[in-house]
Amino acid sequence: MRTDMYELTMLRAALADGTAERRCRFEVFTRRLPSWRRYGVLAGTGRFLEQLAAFRFSSAELGFLLERGIVDEPTAAYLENYRFNGTISGLAEGEVYFPGTPLLSVVGTFAEAVVLETLVLSVLNFDSAVAAAASRMTSAAGTRPCLDMGARRTHEDAALAAARAAVVGGFTGTSNLAAGALWEIPTIGTAAHAFTLLHDNEEQAFASQVAAFGPGTTLLVDTYDIPLGVRRAIEVAGSELGAVRIDSGDLGILAREVRAQLDAAGATETKITVTSDLDEYAIASLSSAPVDSFGVGTRLVTGSGAPTCSMVYKLAAREAADGSMVPVAKASAGKPSVGGFKRLFREVDDQGRASADLVAIGDEASVASFVPSQPARDLTVTYVRDGEIDESHLGAGGLRRAAEHHRSARDELPLTALRLSSGEPALPVRTATL
Amino acid sequence: MRTDMYELTMLRAALADGTAERRCRFEVFTRRLPSWRRYGVLAGTGRFLEQLAAFRFSSAELGFLLERGIVDEPTAAYLENYRFNGTISGLAEGEVYFPGTPLLSVVGTFAEAVVLETLVLSVLNFDSAVAAAASRMTSAAGTRPCLDMGARRTHEDAALAAARAAVVGGFTGTSNLAAGALWEIPTIGTAAHAFTLLHDNEEQAFASQVAAFGPGTTLLVDTYDIPLGVRRAIEVAGSELGAVRIDSGDLGILAREVRAQLDAAGATETKITVTSDLDEYAIASLSSAPVDSFGVGTRLVTGSGAPTCSMVYKLAAREAADGSMVPVAKASAGKPSVGGFKRLFREVDDQGRASADLVAIGDEASVASFVPSQPARDLTVTYVRDGEIDESHLGAGGLRRAAEHHRSARDELPLTALRLSSGEPALPVRTATL
Known part of the structure; x- marks a missing residue:
């Protein structure tokens, strides 16, 4: 039910007109970074997966939706048996990112993918905002530990997610007992x-x-x-x-x-x-x-000036009547999207230093088989394959991996990425249209 | 467990040294408004009360706290039987407020009051930030409805609270189905x-x-x-x-x-x-x-530039060894507090227009019997008396009342309060030391 109503009304109309079963590729991306940030940090994928497994509509909830006239009987029947059977892939949790690149993709039927929009975006927009702020703080702190004390400055449940996202960004403890218990984060106070x-x-x-x-x-x-x-x-x-x-x-x-x-x-x-x-x-x-150590509250949990990440969830390709997948994009003024399947690589020089992001765009097969012409790290991790969640991303173990991944991804960036002053994103983004 | 660890370590030390049963008055206040705001809006008190009734530590949680060495056996025993038996009063939900005035007070033993700090502040800081942003938006929109579409831009649970706080500030609908179901808010999409x-x-x-x-x-x-x-x-x-x-x-x-x-x-x-x-x-x-209507997302749920309210929870008076209540205050540079019992009034002129806030400060008896010398509205509402929660503040009914209260409180302010430009708080705050 942590879902925007329009997802269910779209589902209802699509079930009625026969398009609900069309295979779709939705993509999460952002059009911009805050002007004072050189990189973003993807966080929340592990937490999203923890909730995906529990994404269900109870009969009481379906009763409410029917009574309000939001869904009809076929839609309620669909939601009663909802289970995500598609594939979700994207950047590893803790990866650094730049505007306009695909961060996460959800491939499945329109029906199963469209209803996840709110959950995906709520989790990633909040957690990534905190992780990006945390990363700059730990970078500024050097070897001295940063500790989360922000629970009192944000919503009581958001505080838990903030403590977790802070760890992705390099924090080493939290004042919040629930977060400590959920993800084995050392607690302080x-x-x-x-x-x-x-x-x-x-x-x-x-x-x-x-x-x-x-x-x-x-x-x-x-x-x-x-x-x-x-x-x-x-x-x-x-x-x-x-x-x-x-x-x-x-x-x-x-x-x-x-x-x-x-x-x-x-x-x-x-x-x-x-x-x-x-x-x-x-x-x-x-x-x-x-x-010797820094306790950070308000500015951590509010993303240090950017409490959300402007991430959106857009349809990039869908099945046509003949069964083929076609790229689709909206043309809205100032807010266009780019159609097609995509895959993201990070080009590295011979010192192992990142030099650019490369987005390969094309049809599903050519993107899957694409090999960059110069040394590049494939940034795509598969989180869910045909409905099966890779559990290594969940819980305390997933969080530890995300924090480690962030440290190595940040270390790979050019040194300008760590400047606190305003400026351009640390890496350019290139496109290869296949 | 949505609690900062230091509350439990303070409790533990106070139980050991005999001060845990001292009667205390904690106060919530803020030292400032965002520079561009003329008034704040208190929101979240109803939601806080909904959670106060459920504020408990399970045996699994106490086991965790014992195992980590955060609490000892006497502290675990205290928490196992925790029930708040004190008194909570303050501004009505939806009331407008100004810096330095008492917004909520919690009176009870140190033990029962100190452990509520995180919950009180998390709820009020977040909900009041959204309500203040919502109020300025609905004021700018005049008679045209404003609708919350912000769920995708904040934490998935914070989104529910944001939808509710938006209604306190005058919004009339939400895209979020869970919020619609919980507090009977019309849903849109x-x-x-x-x-x-x-x-x-x-x-x-x-x-x-x-x-x-x-x-x-x-x-x-x-x-x-x-x-x-x-x-x-x-x-x-x-x-x-x-x-x-x-x-x-x-x-x-x-x-x-x-x-x-x-x-x-x-x-x-x-x-x-x-x-x-x-x-x-x-x-x-x-x-x-x-x-004809405005759908607002990001800027609503992130408090339109001020995602939190800087509210703090400070000890203002406590029982001395002889049983009397003594005012206490910290002197920290730039962050002092003011000791004593307090009560807040809003002075109104003969047109019913608010002209100033008056804080009466003194001992418990003199504050309770204080009568302002000129026409003034007593802003104090009792939410919890000796542990009994006034249920009229809960649920959909409480939310409706809060929205109505906000409308009348905003209407009472001088017109300068509604200016969007930066400036001083709309009302001066005067102090009467009794």
Whole structure:
């Protein structure tokens, strides 16, 4: 039911006129990146597959749709037995992408493919937005860990997907317990200002936290006065204090002052973590500051200025009355699509550095047998073949693979891809019409 | 489990040191509005209450938390029997708000109140962002309906909440079937470009749609060529054609051309609906165009530039060792909070026009008995009293009330509140310290 009504009305009319069984190729692509981004990151395919397996309409839901007059009896009968038997392929989860290239394709009957539009796009548009933001943040952070603390800044279920997408983009932990449990992501968190305020004074709050979690815990030192907070933290926890957290003020200056104070007190191993309204630019500006980890909230889960990815789901080819597949495309002003089967390759130079994306476009057979004329990585992964989901993309294992894939795909890009300033996409896209 | 880990670690330490049972007042507020907004819209309280009733930790979840060492046995035992027995009050859903004022308060033991932080903030931050965007759009649209078509542009569950929050802000329909079913929101949708492309030509697609849904349907006319599409639409459906939808190009110019073409063909009752990347500014720019309804997607569900509301959940007062309630506040640089009990009033002039918000701050008794010296509307609604949820805020009935409340609250504001240009909040906020 997480479906737009027009998918079911199209299905209903197509079932009635006999076109519902026509074989179709739908494609996911985006026409643009945010102006300040050099690459996109595809994320959410594993999560989409987890939900595809459960994509069903219950009898109560079908009753609602019939009662509202949205579907008729034949449509309800079709949906009652719905199972996707087609093929889904596209970029690996974590792959970097550029505008105008095919990201995912769904091949099957019109009926089975059209009803997936909302689910495909909701998942990929949100997860990819977060992963792209996460990737720039982890790139700016270098070897220092980035941790998701954004659950409170987005919808309570979107928060889980955001924690997962952040891991695709290189984050290594989340504050969100449900996300931690679902995808085996390490969870992090110790205390908020409320815990300090609950107690009669800061010393008592710190002492309580150390009593519960040992001196290796992270103490939040900015509720009242930071130098005083740091002094009390060391008094209570000793020089084995695990970390202090700073959540306000000029983080670069404060981190240096706190580092000096910790070192002077012998707490040379105590880490500093910072958490106030960070984004990739703030993280980059802290590159020379003695910060050991970054907790990122709002800007991560809202895609750091681009909370969605403008991905669309368009029909690119369909069966004709004679059984052949014909390319189809819309001509809408400013929003055209390109018909035909497609396959995406990434050309690499002899140092293994990516130099361009190549889209082969043609009929199904010629695209399947196409071999690029120069060294190129075939970017196509088959997620679902004739209705069978490749389970290696699901769950914690799929997420680990996606994070690894992203790291290697990002490492393959030219160095300009990692610039935070506005500019053109990091790779040009070429087309080979077969 | 849609909870940040630090809430449970704070709970654990507080249970161990005896402060968990201290009575506390937590407050939700925001320090700022987006620079281009004159008012905020509180939304999501009804949806939060729907989830509060189900806020539980299963034994599998507690097992996970114990195994990971996040909670100890006493904390698990507390959570196993968790039930919120406190009091929650604040602005009515749909109320307009301004920075620095208390939006919602949660009064109960530290233990029962602290664990709700993530759920409260996730729901209110997301829903209020969408409602505020929706309100500006419906204000710009005047009497013409605005319809949510944003499900494909945000997380699949966030899409449901967005559809609901849009109704709070004045929208009258959604494309999302699940949202329609959950909160009795009228659902809308007919066909995408894929339906036209599926068929051998545009005439066959239109004929199929009219055969299934009658001439009163909405035909999408911009797949190939709009004037040709409109001519075919009338040829197929006749002058009783319900509506045409335009999804690309310069909507103002096209709407005028299509209106003239429809009128010349005698289809004077056929409506025009437009749907391409609309926001409040695009809608305002179409104020003189012959458009009958607006379908809004991306910019609605992403809060039109502000996908979250920066709301925070802070401890404002807590029980001391002697049983009295003491105000508490943090002093963090740039992010201070204000301690004490608070109550919010909206002062109105003798024309019934709002002129200022008044925050009374003091101890619990003096705030409860405070009477403003000039005419003012008491903005406080009690949602939960001693654990009992007021069910009138739930479900479809609660949503209807919220939408009505928003309309009257917006109507009460000075006219400058409705300006789309950047500027100061529409009302000043005054403080009365009791």
